[in-house]
Amino acid sequence: MHPTNSCPAIMHAAGERCCGFTVVRVEQIPEILVTAYEMVHDRTGAKLLHLHSQERENLFSIGFKTPPRDSTGAPHILEHSVLAGSEHYPLKDVFNELVSGTLQTFINAFTYPDKTIYPVASMEKRDFFNLARIYADCVLRPRLLKETFLQEGHHYEFTESGELIVSGIVYSEMKGAYSSPETLMYKAIQENLLPDTPYAYDSGGDPDTIPDLSYEQFRRFHKTYYSPTNARFFIYGDIPTREHLVFLEEILADFDRIDVDASIPLQPRWSAPRTVHGYFPVDKEEKKERKTNVTMAWMTAENTDAETAMLLDIVADLLVGSAASPLRKALIDSGLGEDLSPLTGLERDLQQIVFAVGLRGTDPDTAGRIEKIILSSLKDIHEKGFEKELIEGTLHQVEFHGREIVRRGFPYGIVLMGRAYHAWLYDGDPLRDMNFPRIIDKIRSRWEKEPRLFQNVVGEWLLKNPHRLLSVMEPSSTYLEEKEQNTKNRLAAVLQSLPEQEKEQIHRDAKLLKQFQTEQDSPQTRAAVPKIEIADISRQIDTVPTEKEQWSGVTLLRHDIFTNGIAYLDLAFDISDIPDDLQLYLPLLGKLTVDMGAAGFSYEEMAKRISLYTGGLGVNLISGQAADGKTDWQRLIVSVSALYRNIPNALGIVHDILTAGDLSEAARMKELILEKKNGLHSAVVPSGHIFAQMAASESLSVSARRLEQWYGRRQLHFIVEKADRLDKLRQEIIDKLTGLRETVFSRSRLVLNMTASREGLDLLNTSAKRLIAALPDGVVIRKEAGSAQSSAADIGVAIPADVCYVAQVLKAPPYTDSIAAPLFVLSRHLSNNYLYRRIRVQGGAYGGFCKYESSTGTFAFLSYRDPHLTETLEIYKDAMDFISANRISTEEIEKAVISSIATLDRPLDPAGKGQIAMIREFSGVTDELRMRFRNDILSMDTEKIHNAAESYFPGARDAAVIAVFAPEDRLDKANRVLNNRLKLEKLS
Secondary structure (H helix, E strand, O other): OOOOOOOOOOOOOOOOEEOOEEEEEEEEEHHHOEEEEEEEEOOOOOEEEEEEOOOOOEEEEEEEEOOOOOOOOHHHHHHHHHOOOEOOOOOOOHHHHHHHHOOEEEEOOEEOOOEEEEEEEEOOHHHHHHHHHHHHHHHHOEOOOHHHHHHHOOEEEEOOOOOEEEEOHHHHHHHHHOOOHHHHHHHHHHHHHOOOOHHHOOOOOOOOOHHHOOHHHHHHHHHHHOOHHHEEEEEEEOOOHHHHHHHHHHHOOOOOOOOOOOOOOOOOOOOOOEEEEEEEEOOOOOOOOOOEEEEEEEEEEEOOOHHHHHHHHHHHHHHHOOOOOHHHHHHHHOOOOOEEOOOOEEEOOOOEEEEEEEEEEEOHHHHHHHHHHHHHHHHHHHHHOOOHHHHHHHHHHHHHHHHOOOOOOOOHHHHHHHHHHHHHOOOOOOOOOOOHHHHHHHHHHHHHHOOOHHHHHHHHHHHOOOOEEEEEEEEEOOHHHHHHHHHHHHHHHHHHHOOHHHHHHHHHHHHHHHHHHHOOOOHHHHOOOOOOOHHHOOOOOOOOOOEEEEEOOEEEEEEEOOOOOEEEEEEEEEOOOOOHHHHOOHHHHHHHHHHOOEOOEOHHHHHHHHHHHOOEEEEEEEEEEOOOOOOEEEEEEEEEEEEHHHHHHHHHHHHHHHHOEOOOOHHHHHHHHHHHHHHHHHHOOOOHHHHHHHHHHOOOOHHHHHHHHHHOHHHHHHHHHHHHOHHHHHHHHHHHHHHHHHHHOOHHHEEEEEEEOHHHHHHHHHHHHHHHHHOOOOOOOOHHHHOOOOOOOOEEEEOOOOOEEEEEEEEOOOOOOOOHHHHHHHHHHHHHOHHHHHHHHOOOOOEEEEEEEOOOOEEEEEEEOEOOOHHHHHHHHHHHHHHHHOOOOHHHHHHHHHHHHHHHOOOOOHHHHHHHHHHHHHHOOOHHHHHHHHHHHHOOOHHHHHHHHHHHHHHHHHHOEEEEEEOHHHHHHHHOOOOOOOEEEEOO
């Protein structure tokens, strides 16, 4: 990502005026390789931070302080709506036009409790400025049509039976969010801990309150907050600062400074603690025992207090960040809950920092005892302090993650943007959280002078701080039913009170909205959006430098890449011959291998070592099929990262866990299994589309089946059964895992993958070879043993939610097949056009899309937070019929091609580059094949797409598999009309 390891030269000086901006500060930060310019626009007062780096992926973002005044969701609905179109770009949906026809590497918008941010990124300069210009115009000069408000926010409709209902994309999204226990738990903490501030309201919108927002209030919210005077521009990348200033001068030319009151009052401090009680939904037949969540939360320092904020960050990690953390250990060892509350940790995205800790999987009557344990533990820590080794490990973690270049689903610039906003939004220093090594040096120096530094933070901000809240959230099997009935009653009352002319107006508005949604933008309107031409796209692929050698029977892959002083090592063990019934145990093997004791060290001692010498140690399971589809592969990956100076110690830890792991600690095993069960269970409602895709795909390929066994509902069923019967099954689990360890962790199964600069690779090489020599030889791998398949069945899984997740998956050809590239392009076209319009725009779901995945040999249709079920399945059928029978226009093909290339060219961080090179090695995806695939996409035309659709869909859909995760009553209703009934299941 960075071609050199130096900051760009300083080109502007503090006090200098350039293009209407005054330079406030210039600072080079070698630790993250940026030259930072903080500036103010003279006429409007807009603030700018440019982190000039050597990275090609440039990020532009504009953010506003947008404190909500109620829970109608005005900030959230506006975030959806401004990107619909602007004065200069008067389309109905500019955002989708940019998604489908640009080389963007990231495009989105974020609604926070008190701010709204619009980031977009690209690696091509011309494309970047096109995107930034359109984003800025849409945000500052949106059209905000009434139809957009009704579609994105809320509107009334009548069903065929005459019932009044509410529809809208944000409305559906928030109904899904309010089905998530974690969302409701967080809401209870934020709103009740800060009740005299805008944080008492939900900026995303409460579904009960969203329909109260009027179109006039919605427009007024934009007028109030969306001015350059209230704006903060954050820019990152290798484009010189002056070019950004010239661009921004043009963007801001028509604006002046205005009065903006975006103030957020500080929450007055309490003189005594408070308690709040609430509920979250669970399945009707689910047991309520040991399902309650008890959390204590404190309001602490202001975010602008830089040093205190960092000290709180460190202390939070000391208290609960690892298995060795004393507060975490006291809570888990109490046996009062199954694992830590999911809210545990520090919340920095508020004006006043919040720390929370508690237990999940407990009962309401334990709340008092949990409170006493927390306060008693804090008192003990305040008196005795933290172990020095624990402090050193935590400081190391802060240093490591401040240095690491990460791009996990979003650009590195987004990571830095988030750090800037922690203080910048509240008029603090945006650079204060950028230079972690410098911060740590300062804190170390203070620690030497003040040995009680960290325990005094515990005393001041937690133990002696009366501004704390005890939140008790109980499970309710009637929660959603009651909410739905209340909604029906409220709507029935509204309907009863409506004059006849208003009913007619609702009919007319619904009709006009549907007409608006189905009308196409004119060619002239679409032409207003600047476009990248296919001829402008590079024909070259990005490659990862790879050296390959054999050592002691093990394949070594080495990637010489700039990593900012961090080494990455992946140990990939072949598990393709592990019997089918044992595949379910592999995720547990990974978790217990990393998180239990080893080589005579207890799990607390191992946790301290891991924190002190590594940036992270984890296990991942991945699977795929070969490029030609003839074989498949599965690997258990043990990954470790470390600063160069810590490589020997880091690999010593890996040696210990692989060769001398200890599974004997019964209490720790129980803790980890319960933690895994709860984590997997809580992931279902927020990520129902992923679980539905895995469930529908499992019968279509070995690699897809493995994903379902490791991460899907089958893994959830497995881990729930083990957790519920752990006392009886413990020895069986130990025996199975011991056998798997002896089988899996051997030289004969290993591929070693190293990513670092040449200096790091040399250090890794020495330590890695010692590690290889210590592993047993192992046995010959029997590839045929792991090929069991499940039978296809359409299923419906009942979940406690207000929305549906609908998947239909088809078996698809492999990467080298002649129609692979057309299907890849077709998936982008359908996602951005037919499915987007029918499922999201017209249907009101938060998302509708499809994916071609060569790694599993599948083509999936998916919906997310969907108010519909059978209607969505019908849309999937219609989409296949439509695309098979009709030819796509040349213009749409070109947009789909550009969108496909943008997906292929999404940049990776250093660790990701090394890992993708390893995966390509396993799959046999050579650079030559990648080049051919790219050229096939770039040469795509209408005829190729049509022929692929016509030859593929009619046959493939006959064997398609459906999986729906939805409320039980919706599944029952669907089964009354579906030709092929869904086989109904409980979630767990």
